[in-house]
Structures are given as C-alpha cells and as structure tokens.
Amino acid sequence: MPGAPDEQHGTRNKVARSVLDHGPSTAAELAQRLELTQAAVRRHLDHLVAEGVVEARAKRVYGTRGRGRPARVFALTDAGRDAFDQAYxxxxxxxxxxxxxxxxxxxxxxxxxxxxxxxxxxxxxxxxxxxxxxxxxxxxxxxxxxxxxxxxxxxxxxxxxxxxxxxxxxxxxxxxxxxxxxxxxxxxxxxxxxxxxxxxxxxxxxxxxxxxxxxxxxxxxxxxxxxxxxxxxxxxxxxxxxxxxxxxxxxxxxxxxxxxxxx
Missing domain, CATH: 3.90.1520 (H-NOX domain)
Structure with a gap:
C-alpha cells in the first residue's frame, strides 16, 4: 500500500536532493544510495519528470561504449535547481x-x-x-x-x-x-x-x-x-x-x- 502523501513527498524530495548532491544518476544508483527499491525510485522519478524537476538523459560514456542502449540518467532541470537555494x-x-x-x-x-x-x-x-x-x-x-x-x-x-x-x-x-x-x-x-x-x-x-x-x-x-x-x-x-x-x-x-x- 502506498505511503501517505506527506511521506511520498518527503521521499521524492530526497530523490531530488540526491540528484543535486551527486549529479546525474541512474535509477539503480539512486536506489542504492537511498536504500529503496528501483521500482519505488522509478515511481518517484516519473513524478519528478512530470513536475519538471528532473529530466532523463543518455548517460555520458567515456572511452569505448559497449553494445546496447546507453543507460538513462536523471538530472535536475533549471526549475529543479530553483527549488533549492537560488532565490538571489x-x-x-x-x-x-x-x-x-x-x-x-x-x-x-x-x-x-x-x-x-x-x-x-x-x-x-x-x-x-x-x-x-x-x-x-x-x-x-x-x-x-x-x-x-x-x-x-x-x-x-x-x-x-x-x-x-x-x-x-x-x-x-x-x-x-x-x-x-x-x-x-x-x-x-x-x-x-x-x-x-x-x-x-x-x-x-x-x-x-x-x-x-x-x-x-x-x-x-x-x-x-x-x-x-x-x-x-x-x-x-x-x-x-x-x-x-x-x-x-x-x-x-x-x-x-x-x-x-x-x-
């Protein structure tokens, strides 16, 4: 059963803050840092994307890239950064x-x-x-x-x-x-x-x-x-x-x- 709205909002803020502190991150990286399941993190990321707080990008690869599609990372948008401490x-x-x-x-x-x-x-x-x-x-x-x-x-x-x-x-x-x-x-x-x-x-x-x-x-x-x-x-x-x-x-x-x- 999903958590209460305040709890969901608090966890969502933690996801956004983790992206702020660590830079563009995959869902797996966020799940490991926050000790959440990847499924839970993806739900929060979907909300944050819909709200314009984060956006999905292709992960930058240094050196030779292997086969398959590059992993997606989630980065803060300008609006997402504004939600923190850019008031001045x-x-x-x-x-x-x-x-x-x-x-x-x-x-x-x-x-x-x-x-x-x-x-x-x-x-x-x-x-x-x-x-x-x-x-x-x-x-x-x-x-x-x-x-x-x-x-x-x-x-x-x-x-x-x-x-x-x-x-x-x-x-x-x-x-x-x-x-x-x-x-x-x-x-x-x-x-x-x-x-x-x-x-x-x-x-x-x-x-x-x-x-x-x-x-x-x-x-x-x-x-x-x-x-x-x-x-x-x-x-x-x-x-x-x-x-x-x-x-x-x-x-x-x-x-x-x-x-x-x-x-």
Whole structure:
C-alpha cells in the first residue's frame, strides 16, 4: 500500500536532493544510495519528470561504449535547481548588469564584471587556502571539494578516466543562472582553482551551460626532479620555464573556455 502523501513527498524530495548532491544518476544508483527499491525510485522519478524537476538523459560514456542502449540518467532541470537555494540569483544578475553598464558597457563593462568576479572568488580562496595547506599533496583536490561543499556547491573529487588525474565535480551551483549570462564568474573560479592546487586545470563542463555537473580536470602532480650538479640545474631551469609557459597557457585557456561547453 502506498505511503501517505506527506511521506511520498518527503521521499521524492530526497530523490531530488540526491540528484543535486551527486549529479546525474541512474535509477539503480539512486536506489542504492537511498536504500529503496528501483521500482519505488522509478515511481518517484516519473513524478519528478512530470513536475519538471528532473529530466532523463543518455548517460555520458567515456572511452569505448559497449553494445546496447546507453543507460538513462536523471538530472535536475533549471526549475529543479530553483527549488533549492537560488532565490538571489536574479538579484545577482541584475547587480552584475548594473556594474557592466556603469563601466560603459562593451569591453569596458566585461572587464569590470571580470574584476568583480576575481575579487569575489579571491575572498573565497582565502577561506579555502588554510584547509588545502593542511592537506598532503595527494589530498588537496579532495580538501578543495570539502571546502566548496561547505559553501553549497555539493562538490566531490574522483579519479579521472584513464587515471591521468582527478576530476573536481561541483554538483550544484548557487549562481548558475547568473553564470550563464556572465561567464566571467566561471573563468575567475577556474583561475583560483589553478592557484590553490598549484597546477594548471581545465574546465570540462559547467551547469551554467547545460551540463549536469561543473567538472574541472586536475592533472596528477609529476614527481620532482632529484639530484645535483649541472644536469640537475638544467632540469630545474627547464622545469621553471615549463611551469611559466604552462601557467601562461592555463590563464589563456581559462579565459577562453571556462564557463562554456567544450567543443
């Protein structure tokens, strides 16, 4: 016998919240996390789809896809995200629009918004830095994910496909609608991630531009050169040159791609 309406609504909210916290999920994944049967989860998902809270998508597959139809995942819609904590999103967008217009619009306006975005994330970075400084190098991405989660981004860190690095995933963005109109917010955030983690990073996807999760690729740290003598000095100089070049390339990449879907 089905549960009472309030109980059903409460469980339905848990399903939606799980999608928010973990990103696009299959019915099987939701059932395992919430300790429900797949049949029960599918009933709740049908209601959430009908209400426009979630939508079904084909699951993204990395590498070679096997035979058969790809699994379906369920992701929050814009309306579904609005049901959580985006009440001030429109106000933020209007404020940034005012900043851009007050600076004269055009390129000057975009530069003013970018300056604001950098100042905003710089303040966040100062709070995150202490947590990262206490973490060993192998745990810095996870420490950043925990700090982001405390600020409402529902972030996780996991190994990237082919184990070449890590993926920092933000399953929620409190300013997604604003970032859609002002990609400078995503660009500034990517730059701060790079500085905090001490390596170049690459933004692969963003909620602001239609992806289910904001995903940032963090390459695995390379072991430091050891030894002494002329060869070691040459290696150090080469490494320094490489780092400077990589840093310059990273900044350019962040400015060109952060907040936008990859081609």
């Amino acid at each position: 999103d429109q106000l933020a967008a209007e404020a940034l629009h005012w900043i851009a217009e007050s600076a004269g619009g055009g390129a000057a306006g975009e530069a003013a918004v970018a300056a604001f975005a950098r100042a905003r994330v710089a303040a966040q970075a100062e709070r995150y830095r202490a947590a990262l400084d206490e973490a060993p190098p192998s745990q810095r991405t996870a420490a950043l994910a925990e700090a982001l989660t405390e600020d409402g981004y529902a972030a996780t860190a996991r190994s990237a496909p082919a184990a070449s690095g890590e993926q920092l995933c933000q399953h929620h963005c409190p300013v997604a609608h604003t970032a859609e109109r002002f990609p400078q917010l995503c660009e500034a955030e990517t730059e701060v991630f790079s500085r905090l983690l001490g390596t170049h990073v690459q933004r692969l996807a963003t909620i602001a531009h239609g992806d289910g999760v904001c995903t940032t690729y963090v390459p695995r740290a390379q072991p430091a050169q050891t030894g002494s003598g002329p060869r070691a000095g040459e290696n150090a100089r080469n490494s320094s040159t490489h780092d400077t070049t990589a840093s310059t390339a990273t900044t350019a990449s962040a400015e060109n791609t952060a907040g936008r879907n990859p081609a």
